[in-house]
Amino acid sequence: MGKTSASQGPGAPPDPVRSFNRWKKKYSHKQSQKKQLRKQLKKPEWQVEREVISRLMQSYEKINVNEITRFSDFPLSKKTLKGLQEAQYRLVTEIQKQTIGLALQGKDVLGAAKTGSGKTLAFLVPVLEGLYRLQWTSTDGLGVLIISPTRELAYQTFEVLRKVGKNHDFSAGLIIGGKDLKHEAERINNINILVCTPGRLLQHMDETICFHATNLQMLVLDEADRILDMGFADTMNAIIENLPKKRQTLLFSATQTKSVKDLARLSLKNPEYVWVHEKAKYSTPATLEQNYIVCELQQKISVLYSFLRSHLKKKSIVFFSSCKEVQYLYRVFCRLRPGISVLALHGRQQQMRRMEVYNEFVRKRDAVLFATDLAARGLDFPAVNWVLQFDCPEDANTYIHRAGRTARYKEDGKALLILLPSEEKGMVHQLLQKKVPVKEIKINPEKLIDIQKKLESFLAQDQDLKERAQRCFVSYIRSVYLMKDKEIFDVSKLPIPEYAVSLGLAVAPRVRFLQRMQKQPNKKLVVSQDNKVIEPRTVSLTNDEVEEFRAYFNEKMSILQKGGKIPEGTEYRLASGISDEEEEEKECEEEMEEKLGKTKGSQPQSVPSNKGSQKNKEVPVQFLDRDDDEEDDGLNADFFKVKRHNVFGLDLKENKTLQKKEPSKSSVEKKVTKVAEAKKVMKRNFKVNKKITFTDEGELVQQWPQVQKSVSKDTEEEDDAGGINLDKAKERLREEDKFDKEEYRKKIKAKHREKRLKEREARREASKKQAKAKDEEEAFLDWSSDDTDVFDPSTLPDPDKYRSSEDSVNEDMENKISDTKKNQALRKRNNSEVEDVRPTSHDRKKIKWETSEPLDTGLSLAEDEELVLHLLKSQS
Numbered sequence: 001m002g003k004t005s006a007s008q009g010p011g012a013p014p015d016p017v018r019s020f021n022r023w024k025k026k027y028s029h030k031q032s033q034k035k036q037l038r039k040q041l042k043k044p045e046w047q048v049e050r051e052v053i054s055r056l057m058q059s060y061e062k063i064n065v066n067e068i069t070r071f072s073d074f075p076l077s078k079k080t081l082k083g084l085q086e087a088q089y090r091l092v093t094e095i096q097k098q099t100i101g102l103a104l105q106g107k108d109v110l111g112a113a114k115t116g117s118g119k120t121l122a123f124l125v126p127v128l129e130g131l132y133r134l135q136w137t138s139t140d141g142l143g144v145l146i147i148s149p150t151r152e153l154a155y156q157t158f159e160v161l162r163k164v165g166k167n168h169d170f171s172a173g174l175i176i177g178g179k180d181l182k183h184e185a186e187r188i189n190n191i192n193i194l195v196c197t198p199g200r201l202l203q204h205m206d207e208t209i210c211f212h213a214t215n216l217q218m219l220v221l222d223e224a225d226r227i228l229d230m231g232f233a234d235t236m237n238a239i240i241e242n243l244p245k246k247r248q249t250l251l252f253s254a255t256q257t258k259s260v261k262d263l264a265r266l267s268l269k270n271p272e273y274v275w276v277h278e279k280a281k282y283s284t285p286a287t288l289e290q291n292y293i294v295c296e297l298q299q300k301i302s303v304l305y306s307f308l309r310s311h312l313k314k315k316s317i318v319f320f321s322s323c324k325e326v327q328y329l330y331r332v333f334c335r336l337r338p339g340i341s342v343l344a345l346h347g348r349q350q351q352m353r354r355m356e357v358y359n360e361f362v363r364k365r366d367a368v369l370f371a372t373d374l375a376a377r378g379l380d381f382p383a384v385n386w387v388l389q390f391d392c393p394e395d396a397n398t399y400i401h402r403a404g405r406t407a408r409y410k411e412d413g414k415a416l417l418i419l420l421p422s423e424e425k426g427m428v429h430q431l432l433q434k435k436v437p438v439k440e441i442k443i444n445p446e447k448l449i450d451i452q453k454k455l456e457s458f459l460a461q462d463q464d465l466k467e468r469a470q471r472c473f474v475s476y477i478r479s480v481y482l483m484k485d486k487e488i489f490d491v492s493k494l495p496i497p498e499y500a501v502s503l504g505l506a507v508a509p510r511v512r513f514l515q516r517m518q519k520q521p522n523k524k525l526v527v528s529q530d531n532k533v534i535e536p537r538t539v540s541l542t543n544d545e546v547e548e549f550r551a552y553f554n555e556k557m558s559i560l561q562k563g564g565k566i567p568e569g570t571e572y573r574l575a576s577g578i579s580d581e582e583e584e585e586k587e588c589e590e591e592m593e594e595k596l597g598k599t600k601g602s603q604p605q606s607v608p609s610n611k612g613s614q615k616n617k618e619v620p621v622q623f624l625d626r627d628d629d630e631e632d633d634g635l636n637a638d639f640f641k642v643k644r645h646n647v648f649g650l651d652l653k654e655n656k657t658l659q660k661k662e663p664s665k666s667s668v669e670k671k672v673t674k675v676a677e678a679k680k681v682m683k684r685n686f687k688v689n690k691k692i693t694f695t696d697e698g699e700l701v702q703q704w705p706q707v708q709k710s711v712s713k714d715t716e717e718e719d720d721a722g723g724i725n726l727d728k729a730k731e732r733l734r735e736e737d738k739f740d741k742e743e744y745r746k747k748i749k750a751k752h753r754e755k756r757l758k759e760r761e762a763r764r765e766a767s768k769k770q771a772k773a774k775d776e777e778e779a780f781l782d783w784s785s786d787d788t789d790v791f792d793p794s795t796l797p798d799p800d801k802y803r804s805s806e807d808s809v810n811e812d813m814e815n816k817i818s819d820t821k822k823n824q825a826l827r828k829r830n831n832s833e834v835e836d837v838r839p840t841s842h843d844r845k846k847i848k849w850e851t852s853e854p855l856d857t858g859l860s861l862a863e864d865e866e867l868v869l870h871l872l873k874s875q876s
């Protein structure tokens with residue numbers, strides 16, 4: 001018999017079988033309870049996510065900046081963290097550390113940190129988290145707008161967003177100029193995060209049906225100071241008008257704006273200012289070595305060539321102040337074959353080419369990129385060794401951005417600034433004020449390779465290149481002239497002829513404003529008629545003028561952008577949202593020409609160049625009127641001249657006063673072109689008088705000026721605001737032409753109908769009268785037959801006798817009668833002579849029949865009638 005534990009005594013060990021069974025029972029009970037609990041607890045995914053989000057949000061307030069070293073230290077969603085990790089971003093940079101937390105808390109942030117310090121992720125992470133927090137879906141529409149000043153920067157930001165946000169479900173879109181607007185418009189309404197340039201965005205806001213930003217949660221301005229400066233002022237104002245006031249705004253830049261005015265436009269709510277490196281010794285990366293050299297303008301090209309020859313295994317960017325310099329020097333350097341691949345990036349290239357160049361330079365290990373300030377901001381080309389500033393930057397901020405294309409994120413790099421002797425003092429002072437440590441270095445004259453002769457030979461062989469050189473020349477001078485800081489940029493100090501020669505040109509092309517400057521070197525005060533003291537215009541523009549100038553063209557640009565213009569591009573911000581820097585450059589010139597009434601293909605002129613005996617040769621300037629891929633520069637010479645009078649709103653009276661006081665002014669300058677006159681008239685807004693009459697029906701008819709009937713209405717509205725849409729215009733012309741032809745055809749038809757009716761009427765009249773005349777003639781003949789058998793003309797009175805006896809008044813009439821009747825009689829006489837027989841009764845009938853035929857008297861019917869009556873009278 002087996003014993004159970006119960007039957008065992010108290011000191012006996014427990015029965016293992018029983019205790020196992022007890023444990024098993026307990027365990028399975030617990031398991032089933034847990035299962036039940038889990039079943040109860042099982043929630044839909046969205047609910048779980050919501051709980052996670054609320055937990056994350058609760059952690060936002062607890063973020064302690066000092067404890068954060070990694071992205072994972074922030075309360076971020078798993079999707080964002082995964083994306084960051086996959087892109088190899090683990091440790092945070094200073095700007096990321098200090099701003100991500102604030103942005104997560106929903107605050108407006110103004111972030112500033114040195115170039116290459118990771119500002120992009122500082123706003124992209126909060127962007128992703130912001131929409132994730134709201135569980136944004138494509139049906140919610142546009143949630144975040146990220147605005148960049150250039151297409152390339154927008155593209156780069158978009159790529160980083162794609163990389164980091166790939167685990168999220170939001171849709172993101174890149175909207176920049178130079179692409180098909182229609183194609184963008186079809187997709188734009190489903191985009192949650194939009195990376196764009198200002199001009200293109202505004203164009204969509206204006207033109208794309210159903211596109212709106214009413215649900216917008218967050219606005220990000222990358223390179224905020226640039227976007228908020230005057231260049232984009234009007235476009236941005238228009239964009240901001242379309243955005244909801246209740247939103248979060250993030251502004252980032254290496255040179256942040258502190259302008260209260262700028263910020264007020266954005267209606268920020270207690271923004272957090274984060275100046276990461278405000279207290280740093282320098283405002284540029286510590287790993288960036290910065291030097292400058294001073295050299296003459298005419299030496300610069302040789303310096304550049306020598307530099308490249310000694311840095312063949314490096315990756316460099318060279319910044320120029322204008323597209324035309326880039327275009328010319330790019331070609332020249334390609335021909336010179338310096339031993340390194342040369343690339344060019346500027347705003348006048350096709351968008352496709354720009355992207356190609358951008359990607360090519362990203363890929364290359366050693367190459368040199370010639371660029372305008374289009375590439376100065378934000379672009380993150382990997383492993384750039386050198387940044388060379390061939391032309392002095394506009395200001396210290398531009399210097400910082402340009403130099404910042406190297407020495408990015410812990411890498412080192414070198415920057416070299418080339419200054420003219422006239423620029424050195426002012427620029428170096430500005431840089432030091434901005435905490436930019438620049439040291440002067442000297443050029444080793446032994447290493448300097450002079451390439452001027454080579455350039456000359458290139459230009460001698462290649463007319464196109466020569467023209468490019470000339471445009472480059474004018475363009476550079478103009479850029480100096482338009483610079484705001486007159487302490488640094490003084491066009492009068494430029495060695496103009498030498499510069500032209502250094503470009504390979506034999507003679508300096510004419511730049512009108514320079515000529516004028518030489519003619520009136522002294523600024524004199526002039527007293528106007530109303531005794532006000534007027535300062536005559538000097539060649540150097542004041543800062544206000546330059547600002548006004550820029551503001552004007554940017555305003556024009558934004559108008560163009562709305563229309564589309566423009567052009568490519570327009571972007572317009574133009575059409576294509578040309579608010580981009582490059583678009584600005586392009587549109588600016590086009591607009592200047594437009595505004596100033598410039599016409600392409602202006603007459604070739606011979607003008608004296610500005611200096612030296614050789615320079616006094618007459619230089620044909622028609623070359624300035626053409627360019628293959630851009631607006632002509634030749635007009636710029638004119639543009640300068642007119643600009644001084646019109647663009648800056650100079651009072652015409654003032655000009656007149658000046659002219660009176662300056663008898664030395666050449667007649668050429670005083671010559672007013674028809675275009676200028678027309679512009680003046682347009683400016684004054686004259687209205688032509690109208691002559692209006694009323695028809696019998698009381699309808700109003702404008703007699704003068706004649707109103708053009710048109711088939712298409714609202715032609716103006718149909719045009720792109722960026723200028724005339726040639727295709728549309730052609731189409732419209734064709735339609736107008738058809739319409740005009742149709743109108744003309746109708747008119748002719750009506751005329752013919754009228755003529756036919758008149759003729760018919762006349763015929764009817766004639767036949768009536770004929771019938772009457774026939775009756776009368778028959779009567780007459782009948783009567784004559786009573787008298788004689790045959791009508792004998794001899795029975796008629798002797799015309800001579802008759803003449804003598806009749807009134808002279810009847811003379812003419814008689815002549816006519818006698819002519820016709822003579823004919824008749826003669827015919828009859830002849831007949832009788834030939835046949836020599838008198839007519840038979842049959843013949844008589846014949847005669848009768850013959851005479852009843854209408855006589856061709858050559859008279860009108862009325863006259864014939866008169867004649868017959870007269871004959872009858874005289875017979876009787």
Ligand SMILES: Nc1ncnc2c1ncn2[C@@H]1O[C@H](COP(=O)(O)OP(=O)(O)OP(=O)(O)O)[C@@H](O)[C@H]1O
Binds near residue numbers: 114121
């Ligand atoms: N946390 C990080 N870890 C590693 N690399 C980073 C991190 N943040 C940014 N970077 C890298 O640093 C480089 C510069 O970043 P970014 O372009 O955002 O700089 P930036 O401050 O916007 O520069 P700029 O002022 O010139 O626009 C990029 O190559 C980027 O990939």
